[in-house]
Amino acid sequence: MTGTEPTAASRSDDETVEEVGETVGRVIENVGEVIVGHREVVEHILTAMLGRGHILLEDVPGVGKTMLSRAIAASFDCSFKRVQFTPDLLPSDVTGASVYNQETGAFEFRPGPIFANVVLGDEINRAPPKTQSALLEAMEEQQVTVDGQTHAVPQPFTVIATQNTVERDRTYDLPMAELDRFMKKLELGYPEEKEESEMLERVVGRHPIEAVEPVATLSDLEAAREVTANVTVEKPVREYVTRLARYTREHAELGASPRASLLLLRAAQGRAVLEGREYVIPDDVQTEAEVVYPHRLRTRLDETPTGELFEETIDAVPLE
Amino acid sequence: MTGTERDRVTGEGRGETGRDRVTVSTPLRVLALGAALLVIGSFLGVLHHVVDVVSDPRTFLTIVVLTFVGATVLARYLTDRLAFVLAALLLVGGLGWYLAGLSGTALQLVGHVRYTIALLTGQSVLAIVNLESWVLAVTPPPVFLAWYLAVRRRYVASAVVGGATTLFFVLTGDAGAELTLLGVVGVVALVGVGELDRLEGSIGDADVVATVLALTILTSATVTLVPTGMGYTFSPDTGLEKSGFGGSGTSDTVEANLLDAGSELPVLGSLELSSAVRYRVQSDESEYWRVGAYDLYTGDGWIRQGETGTLDRRLGTPAGRARVLEQTYRPLTSIRTMPAAWRPSNVTGTAASTARATSLGGLQPTRALTPNETYTVKSAIPVVTRSELQSSGRDYPASIEDRYLQLPDSTPERVGERTGRLTANADNPYETARVIENWLEENREYSLNVSRPSGDVADAFLFEMERGYCTYYATTMAVMLRSQGIPARMVVGYGPGQRVSEDEWVVRGHDAHAWVEVYFPDIGWVRFDPTPTGPRESIRQTDLESARENDAPNVDTNDSQRGEWTSTPGGVDGVTPIQGTNQFNTSSIRRGQIPVNATITPIGQTSRGSGESDDDRTETERVGIPTAEEATLGLLALLGLAGMARRTGLSRRAYRAVWLRWQPRVDPETDVERAFERLSVLLARRHRERRTGETVRAYLDAINASGLARRVAAIRERARYSGTISEAEADEAVEIVDKLTRT
Structure with missing residues (x-):
């Protein structure tokens, strides 16, 4: 699964933003055929993928988190693995382990579920910190280390972790330092009444997820990431992002980190590509900041929700 | 610390x-x-x-x-x-x-x-x-x-x-x-x-x-803050009374701005003299009926320093030889001057008790003389010959030098320089005075119709003006003499007037005159008159004729209409009055209208025609560098206006208005940004201002902006965030905003 880089690199040269935008649009349409509603969330996941970020989905069970992830993975024709995090899950259950091969008489590495293009870590907060960190290391380093040997994860590599907000018992909340590694935290929310009935109508009987056909290749995604990285970010936008970060630092106990600013800009680049634009505008930044910022902020004395602080930041920081 | x-x-x-x-x-x-x-x-x-x-x-x-x-x-x-x-x-x-x-x-x-x-x-x-x-x-x-x-x-x-x-x-x-x-x-x-x-x-x-x-x-x-002429003045001698300035129409006036009883003599612009009879003078000789002298030159006029004193302390006789001339003056109107031939040594008659003497030896009444209130003056007229004057030298007393060589520090150097050149060949003060007198007579035209020059009067008359009247001539001559170290002073009074019988003269307003007195050691003050006599006489006569035609009041006495008994002594030679008879026959003037036509330009025409052009010229000369005071005031006014504009918000609005309508082109990026700013102002006026954290797109959606506005915003967005902009797009943006501004 790792042999697609050369073609991706060669294709990125002649791919334009418009073409990438179209490809992404096709994927969104495709996902929309199986997942009713949640278009914004789908867009956010795709821009995160374009900007090489990982996603934290937080919501009550049963709103379709897994289904959504699977649909996106299937649309790209890329490998998809799901790990259900439980309190007794070991790090090697995630990363894989060295196993003695009787035929060759040597240890060989058996890759765990993390070796896939899209990894869904379900209920990540139920696993102990050690297991969590195995996943988080792979997210940050794009590699796993087992028995002193490092193994690169396949590219492109995207982790979508979910968190259950209902059962807080026997869970291990992710510390701020680890939350910071997720580019975005998204909430699905319940579908609207019309959407829900439409969903039921589609799903009753045979679930359409089985019928999802890929509309883009892995190399398409690889090329799209390349194009995204080249999207222009002019000085006014960079300065705006800096001002936003500084504002949160001045007004919250814990503000946006420099990594947050970097991830925000990458997400904004993805947003620009999604809209077929070769440059980032403040609108992109604002749209992305809404999901990039709140999970990184901690307000003073926890008196106001981070969402409110975010709104305040957007309203108060001058655009130019 | x-x-x-x-x-x-x-x-x-x-x-x-x-x-x-x-x-x-x-x-x-x-x-x-x-x-x-x-x-x-x-x-x-x-x-x-x-x-x-x-x-x-x-x-x-x-x-x-x-x-x-x-x-x-x-x-x-x-x-x-x-x-x-x-x-x-x-x-x-x-x-x-x-x-x-x-x-x-x-x-x-x-x-x-x-x-x-x-x-x-x-x-x-x-x-x-x-x-x-x-x-x-x-x-x-x-x-x-x-x-x-x-x-x-x-x-x-x-x-x-x-x-x-x-x-x-x-x-x-x-x-x-x-x-x-x-x-x-x-x-x-x-x-x-x-x-x-x-x-x-x-x-x-x-x-x-x-x-x-x-x-x-x-x-x-x-609205002038400062009263330019006081309605009333207080004189140490006469107390409070109505000022002579500006009241030339009233009968008790002296000759307006040419001749004043007071201690100040401003040099003014155009002048009109009355033809009304002021005095009848009985005298054995024709003389200049002298009213007063001035010692301090201010650059724009003359001042007599010091207070008046009693007659016995101030009157006297000249230093040199003198002969006595008795004159009896009969004012025919109420008047505040007491003319007397230089140098008065004794005053008698009904008006004598009101007389005081100025610090310069002239007579001054403490109240206005009433008509027919006569007084008799015995004057000691200096008798002197030309050779005596030539040889009198420069050995001036200190008191004379202190007082009569004064010139304002601001007097231009060129006055002294030109005078020095003119009089380079003169060997003694007398000759210097004669050269200056002759030069002024020959090189300046006589006219009552002049504009008051700005700055130093003598300097202006010497270098800029072409014509003037006796005050200008006399002032300039006195200043020129002083610049050469010769004590001189300004004198005003009346010319001899019309001789109506052997020993009687009728003196009218237009006989008012100004001349110069020069000091000679051991001799005293000697009169010089730099004003050309001919033109002055002509104007006098024309005035008189027209006054008679118009039946102006007080122009004639019983006998003055009969004509000239004989004529005035010429003032051309400043020394000759002493001998008494340098005649200038003006009887022909009365009959044949100006006999000196050939040599002197007819006044009637020149003073009108060229007088106007003269005015124009001096007008333009006057427009020069503003003085320090004017500049300061102007600056303060400007600052004040700026403060006012700021206070009322006028300056900001005016700037905004211009800013909105006029866009200078610099380069595409600047132009587009500026066009967008203008658009923002327009939209803010029509809808609302964009909020701090509101993006342009969100704002345009919120106010439901027109396609044109969106087009400008799109061009600006590309220019600003992609860093690429074409000349054509910039032109388009500016054009659209120009159009939006006009609608």
């Missing part, structure tokens, strides 16, 4: 109350001190001019600088009470020093009080005797006190002291309109800004004061 430093600072704070601290410097403080300088400067300007007239102003300036330094230093140490005492001592001491320098006769308390009242009602300080000492004596106290108070933050008191001093000079008439206005503006600014400083206001509040100042200056530009 070390211990000693702290001690010093707190020590200072304790020494003076917090409000009076001298050390703090804020913009308002600077402004207040600037205003104080303006107030002080306004009366210093007057004093400087006064000093400049009589001598070199360097001593004066040194004293002023020393006073400023002293006041600044003493403001740190001296209490208010002591400062007032010091100022009073300075004033008393200064005046004492001044009075001590005068001759004993001048020390008369009542006389001084009367004189001070005269000063306060329009008598110029220039008439004060020993003027320079007086100025040096009175300058330090007000300067010291006003500046001391300003430094001590007693702004109102400072404004009172400075303003009162300026007011004194306004009352004496010495402060011109500009200086007065500067003083007023300074007082207003000092009180206003000073109060702001005291209340610790912000510099932004000062625009209120600036607004008031601008209004003051602009209003005064339309």
Whole structure:
């Protein structure tokens, strides 16, 4: 699964933003055929993928988190693995382990579920910190280390972790330092009444997820990431992002980190590509900041929700 | 901060109350001190001019600088009470020093009080005797006190002291309109800004004061703040009475601005003389009926210094040989002058009791003479020959040199230079005087129709003007003589007039005349008349004819209509009157209209035709560099207007309006950004302003903007965030905004 880089690199040269935008649009349409509603969330996941970020989905069970992830993975024709995090899950259950091969008489590495293009870590907060960190290391380093040997994860590599907000018992909340590694935290929310009935109508009987056909290749995604990285970010936008970060630092106990600013800009680049634009505008930044910022902020004395602080930041920081 | 430093600072704070601290410097403080300088400067300007007239102003300036330094230093140490005492001592001491320098006769308390009242009602300080000492004596106290108070933050008191001093000079008439206005503006600014400083206001509040100042200056530009002519004047001799200035239509007037009984003789512009009969004079000889002399030249006029005295103290006889001429004057109107041939030595008759003598030996009545109130003057006419004058030399008495060689420090050098060249061949003062007299007669045309030149009158007449009347001729000659070190003075009076019988002359208003007297050692004052006689006579005659045709009142007496008994003595030769008979036959003038046509341009035409062009010329000359006062006032007015504009928000709106409609092109990025700013202003006016964190797209959606506006926003978005912009797009954006601005 790792042999697609050369073609991706060669294709990125002649791919334009418009073409990438179209490809992404096709994927969104495709996902929309199986997942009713949640278009914004789908867009956010795709821009995160374009900007090489990982996603934290937080919501009550049963709103379709897994289904959504699977649909996106299937649309790209890329490998998809799901790990259900439980309190007794070991790090090697995630990363894989060295196993003695009787035929060759040597240890060989058996890759765990993390070796896939899209990894869904379900209920990540139920696993102990050690297991969590195995996943988080792979997210940050794009590699796993087992028995002193490092193994690169396949590219492109995207982790979508979910968190259950209902059962807080026997869970291990992710510390701020680890939350910071997720580019975005998204909430699905319940579908609207019309959407829900439409969903039921589609799903009753045979679930359409089985019928999802890929509309883009892995190399398409690889090329799209390349194009995204080249999207222009002019000085006014960079300065705006800096001002936003500084504002949160001045007004919250814990503000946006420099990594947050970097991830925000990458997400904004993805947003620009999604809209077929070769440059980032403040609108992109604002749209992305809404999901990039709140999970990184901690307000003073926890008196106001981070969402409110975010709104305040957007309203108060001058655009130019 | 070390211990000693702290001690010093707190020590200072304790020494003076917090409000009076001298050390703090804020913009308002600077402004207040600037205003104080303006107030002080306004009366210093007057004093400087006064000093400049009589001598070199360097001593004066040194004293002023020393006073400023002293006041600044003493403001740190001296209490208010002591400062007032010091100022009073300075004033008393200064005046004492001044009075001590005068001759004993001048020390008369009542006389001084009367004189001070005269000063306060329009008598110029220039008439004060020993003027320079007086100025040096009175300058330090007000300067010291006003500046001391300003430094001590007693702004109102400072404004009172400075303003009162300026007011004194306004009352004496010495402060011109500009200086007065500067003083007023300074007082207003000092009180206003000073109060702001005291209340610790912000510099932004000062625009209120600036607004008031601008209004003051602009209003005064339309309504004169300073009365230019006093309706009434107070003379030390006659008390309060209606001023002669500007009242040329009334019967009791003297010859308006040509001849005045007072101690000031301004040189004015165009002149019209009355043909009414003033006096009948009985005399054995034709003479110039002399009214008065002036010794101090101010650059724009003449002043007679000193007070009048009793006849017995002032009248006398010339130094040299003399013969007695008895004249009897019968005024035919109420008039305030007492003409007499030089040099009057005895006055008798009904009017004799009212006569006083000026410090220059002329007669002056203490009240207006009534018609037919005759008086008889015995004059000692100097008898002198040409050779005596030529050989009299330059051995002038010190008192004469002190008084009659005075010229304002501002007199241009070129006056003396040209005079020196003209008179290079003259061997003695007499010849110098003759050369100047002849040169003026031949090189300047006579006309009553002239514009008053700006600046020095003599300089203007010598270098710029082509024509003028007797005042200009005489003034210029006196100044030229003084520039050559020859004592000379300005004299006004009447020409001989119309001879109606062998020993009787009729003197009319238009016989008023001005000439020069030159001093010769051991001989005394000798008359020179640089005015060309011919043209003057012609104008006189034409005036008389037209006055007769128009039946003007008082033009003739019973016998004056019969015609000339014989003619006046020519004033052409300044010495000949002594011999008495240099005749200039004007009988033909009466019959044949101007016999001198061939040599002298007919006046009737030239004075009209070329008179106008003359006016035009002097008008243009007058438009020059503004004076320091005018420039300061103009600057203050501009600043005030700026403050007013700022206060009313006018400047911002005006700027906005221009900014919105006019876009200079620079480069595509700047142009697009500017076009977008203009669009933002337009949209803000029509809808609402964009909020701080609101993106352009969100804003345009929110106000449901038009496609054109969106197009501009799109171009700007590309330019700003992609860094690429084409000339054509910039043009398009500017064009769209231009269009939107117009609709």
